[in-house]
Amino acid sequence: MRRPGLATLVLIAALLAAACDSGGGSGGEPTVEPSATDAPSGSPSASPSPEPSGIPRVELEPVVTLDQPVAMAVRRADPSLYFAEKGGRVVALREGSEEPEVILDLTSEVSTGSEQGLLGLAFSPDGRFLYVNYTDVQGDTRVVEFSSRVEGFEVGLRREVLFIDQPYSNHNGGNLVFGPDGYLYIGLGDGGSAGDPEGRAQSLSTLLGKMLRIDPRPQGGEPYGVPRDNPFVGRENAMPEIWAYGLRNPWRYSFDRETGELWIGDVGQGTREEIDVAPASSRGGEYYAWDLLEGTIRFEGDAPPDDVPPVFEYPTADGCAVTGGYVYRGQDIPALVGAYVFADFCQGRLEAFRLEDGQARGHDELGPEVANVASFGEDADGELYVLSLSGPVFRIVPA
Numbered sequence: 001m002r003r004p005g006l007a008t009l010v011l012i013a014a015l016l017a018a019a020c021d022s023g024g025g026s027g028g029e030p031t032v033e034p035s036a037t038d039a040p041s042g043s044p045s046a047s048p049s050p051e052p053s054g055i056p057r058v059e060l061e062p063v064v065t066l067d068q069p070v071a072m073a074v075r076r077a078d079p080s081l082y083f084a085e086k087g088g089r090v091v092a093l094r095e096g097s098e099e100p101e102v103i104l105d106l107t108s109e110v111s112t113g114s115e116q117g118l119l120g121l122a123f124s125p126d127g128r129f130l131y132v133n134y135t136d137v138q139g140d141t142r143v144v145e146f147s148s149r150v151e152g153f154e155v156g157l158r159r160e161v162l163f164i165d166q167p168y169s170n171h172n173g174g175n176l177v178f179g180p181d182g183y184l185y186i187g188l189g190d191g192g193s194a195g196d197p198e199g200r201a202q203s204l205s206t207l208l209g210k211m212l213r214i215d216p217r218p219q220g221g222e223p224y225g226v227p228r229d230n231p232f233v234g235r236e237n238a239m240p241e242i243w244a245y246g247l248r249n250p251w252r253y254s255f256d257r258e259t260g261e262l263w264i265g266d267v268g269q270g271t272r273e274e275i276d277v278a279p280a281s282s283r284g285g286e287y288y289a290w291d292l293l294e295g296t297i298r299f300e301g302d303a304p305p306d307d308v309p310p311v312f313e314y315p316t317a318d319g320c321a322v323t324g325g326y327v328y329r330g331q332d333i334p335a336l337v338g339a340y341v342f343a344d345f346c347q348g349r350l351e352a353f354r355l356e357d358g359q360a361r362g363h364d365e366l367g368p369e370v371a372n373v374a375s376f377g378e379d380a381d382g383e384l385y386v387l388s389l390s391g392p393v394f395r396i397v398p399a
Contacts, residue, residue: 055335055339055353057367057399058333058336058368058396059399060386060394062394063081063393064392064393065393066083066393068117068391069393070084071377071387072376072377072385072387073122074377076123076126077127079094080092080094081385084120084121086117086389087118090106090130091103110137113169114169115170117135118134119133119173119175120133120176121133122176122177123178124178131145131146131184132146134174139169140164141164142160142162143163143176144161162186167191167193174187177253179260180255182215185211185243186213188207188208188209188210190208190209190248190291191208191209195300196209196290199291201245201291202245205239206239207239209247209248209290210242210243210247211247211250212243213230229284244278244284244287244288245287246286246290246307248266250264251266251321252265252323254326256280256327258327258329261279262278263276263326264324265323266310268294270316271294271299272313272314274294275342276311278308295310296310311358311360312360314344319347320345323375325341325376328340329382330382330384332383336366338354339353340354340355341366341384343370343386345373347369348370350368350369350396351364352366367399370386372388372390377393
């Protein structure tokens with residue numbers, strides 16, 4: 001498989017949301033620049049506890065090398081691992097095989113821009129449908145459904161679920177996850193440029209800067225249904241698909257398979273990277289306050305009374321962009337059970353902490369470092385995988 005050259009990797013490092021970007025050029029197109037020097041030197045940091053953290057050391061086991069893998073999914077009653085490659089292919093790694101199999105090729109339809117591409121995939125709970133989220137060649141977001149056949153998914157057996165016009169070329173979000181309730185959660189960035197210039201993340205009249213919750217199957221002549229208990233159904237000038245808002249660029253989010261909590265890694269502008277958590281009992285409507293706040297730091301306004309602060313944040317200067325992960329629920333590493341595993345795209349250190357009484361406790365490093373951490377994956381047994389945009393995919397195993 002093709003491996004990207006150094007120049008390409010430098011360019012696509014912006015994929016994880018331009019941790020610090022500034023508007024510029026004609027037409028308001030953003031420019032993306034390194035941001036480590038932009039964070040204030042005296043900004044507070046979420047530092048490891050001085051007490052023993054209880055976070056174990058782990059090792060990495062090579063699984064496969066792909067072409068810019070950005071997402072992983074599993075399918076019901078299927079031992080294969082499925083991966084989305086940024087360039088537009090979905091590949092399957094079959095049990096007992098070392099060579100991935102291409103099951104869907106959208107390369108002619110997918111933009112190759114730095115933060116664009118095939119960014120997410122998910123299978124319906126029954127395994128009959130594959131959903132992908134990609135940026136098309138015009139730079140807009142499309143969520144598309146493919147029906148299964150015996151050997152894979154055919155481009156001809158497709159149905160467009162959602163189309164979203166993107167005003168800029170960055171902050172596409174792109175992840176897709178089915179929740180414990182069986183609905184599809186679609187995380188969207190604020191539309192791009194720098195500082196959310198049109199205030200989209202704050203506005204309930206647009207889908208950008210939001211977490212959406214839909215039933216992706218057709219209903220009532222529409223390409224998808226909106227659950228009746230979504231928090232903004234029936235509210236004037238509010239999009240009913242919205243589940244939560246005030247997000248800058250949710251880059252990887254997941255549900256804790258045991259508790260049902262929703263964990264979101266939201267990439268910061270240039271000061272804070274944050275991790276947010278919504279409880280399993282949530283009825284939606286969480287407000288994460290971008291772009292009034294960046295993490296818990298004032299950006300363009302004061303903290304609103306109803307904002308949900310992050311459970312964990314760190315200075316962007318300590319990395320460049322958070323890559324959200326999973327709460328570990330596997331069996332191979334008992335000491336890691338219940339800990340949330342995540343990383344920063346630039347630093348590459350695998351880190352973890354536990355959530356106790358709504359507070360992050362015992363933050364510590366797991367030991368390994370991975371270049372260009374684009375995503376994490378969870379298999380049917382709850383074991384975790386790390387995807388590097390450089391190509392390698394690793395399984396997290398006991399030290």
